[in-house]
Amino acid sequence: MNPKFWLATMFLMSRIGVLDANSRCHVTESSIGGMYLRGHVFKVHRDELPEECFFLCEEEVTCQSYNVVIGQNICELNNRTKEARPEDFIPDQRRFYMKRSRNRVPLGSIKELPAESCNEIVSSEGEQVADGKYWIYSEENSEVIEASCEESWQKINGEEPVCFGAKDNQYGSFNMTKSGRVKTMKLIHKSGSVRCNNVTISSYWGCTWTPYKDNLMTIITDANKKAILPPAEDLKAFKTPGHFDNKEHFYSLPGYHHNSIELVFRNLVNPLSVSSNQEMQIWYGQDWIDRGEEDNSGKTCVDVYAWYE
Ligand SMILES: *[C@@H]1O[C@H](CO)[C@@H](O)[C@H](O)[C@H]1NC(C)=O
Ligand SMILES: *[C@@H]1O[C@H](CO)[C@@H](O)[C@H](O)[C@H]1NC(C)=O
Ligand SMILES: *[C@@H]1O[C@H](CO)[C@@H](O)[C@H](O)[C@H]1NC(C)=O
Numbered sequence: 001m002n003p004k005f006w007l008a009t010m011f012l013m014s015r016i017g018v019l020d021a022n023s024r025c026h027v028t029e030s031s032i033g034g035m036y037l038r039g040h041v042f043k044v045h046r047d048e049l050p051e052e053c054f055f056l057c058e059e060e061v062t063c064q065s066y067n068v069v070i071g072q073n074i075c076e077l078n079n080r081t082k083e084a085r086p087e088d089f090i091p092d093q094r095r096f097y098m099k100r101s102r103n104r105v106p107l108g109s110i111k112e113l114p115a116e117s118c119n120e121i122v123s124s125e126g127e128q129v130a131d132g133k134y135w136i137y138s139e140e141n142s143e144v145i146e147a148s149c150e151e152s153w154q155k156i157n158g159e160e161p162v163c164f165g166a167k168d169n170q171y172g173s174f175n176m177t178k179s180g181r182v183k184t185m186k187l188i189h190k191s192g193s194v195r196c197n198n199v200t201i202s203s204y205w206g207c208t209w210t211p212y213k214d215n216l217m218t219i220i221t222d223a224n225k226k227a228i229l230p231p232a233e234d235l236k237a238f239k240t241p242g243h244f245d246n247k248e249h250f251y252s253l254p255g256y257h258h259n260s261i262e263l264v265f266r267n268l269v270n271p272l273s274v275s276s277n278q279e280m281q282i283w284y285g286q287d288w289i290d291r292g293e294e295d296n297s298g299k300t301c302v303d304v305y306a307w308y309e
Helices: 003-021 050-058 118-125 285-289
Strands: 032-037 041-045 065-069 074-078 089-099 132-137 144-150 153-155 162-165 172-175 180-195 218-222 227-229 262-264 272-274 279-284 297-308
Touching (some): 118 297, 279 285
Antiparallel strands (some): 041 074, 180 262, 180 272
16 A cells, blocks of 8 residues: 555544544644635646645645645645635635645745735734745746845835935935835834924924924825825815915824834825835925925934835
8 A cells, every 4th residue: 555645544534533523633734625725826736636635735845735626636736825815715615725734834935935025924924923034026926036024014225224304305215126006104213303493302203393293294205206105185284374384294193203213104095006116205394395494404214114915
């Protein structure tokens, strides 16, 4: 008798044991009948016993799970799990789904298995996934880059922070490194601060002159100076007729103030489509509208993070 066959049979029995009695044997994965993962098949094996699919999956470094077409002896090897792509896990009475239970390589941890985004890695591997470098696609299914992921956030700038001043078009600029749809972004303060006159104290993100209260003035724009985060409709002005500040250039972000270590913007209602080398800018509100900036000073330096859908 083929030892592999016996192992496979034992294996299936242990799984059935889990399904029926859910007690005696502690295996980490069990098959899910009547369901399969759609759209992530990278290899199909025909004329195989369903038990063989287990071993065929283990032979491929990128195999994350597999579908078995019942009664047709077909194994479909997937390069994703249902956790990574819950939207593609759908019913099919002719199939069952099985996650790889041994030696599964975490998504994005090797170049051969790039993830779509940092966010997909968290979906696939769970919230406790370590921060660090992961392989992701910078273009849909083509270029691969090594990205710094912190939870679902991708750090966009490299070692050097991005700095913006408070006057004379001293905006900071950075280039996106991945195409896709950005849900929101955040800035983490690294050093420096800005002032909007020579009397009131400095702020990381805004102006401490009393009328501004806790409103902030750090705006992420595209290369054409169009406000992206916060979006233009969230920006406010003082509406003093004829005064310099009657043009929208500041905003309130509940929970954040002048010296918050990080600024996490709200999710965009319509995620922003970006290309992989697209330039983006960070502006100080008064510098952005070219008004009231004469007595401004200082510079704030930040790390920039994006959350892709
Ligand atoms: C994953 O599978 C899809 C097809 O389902 C394929 O287009 C893609 O290239 C595969 N990726 C890898 C890294 O094998
Ligand atoms: C962004 O990319 C452009 C051209 O691709 C380059 O000239 C510029 O220096 C880049 N900017 C940064 C901040 O890396
Ligand atoms: C402060 O700024 C005003 C202009 O807004 C200027 O007239 C004044 O000389 C400045 N004072 C100092 C100490 O720099």
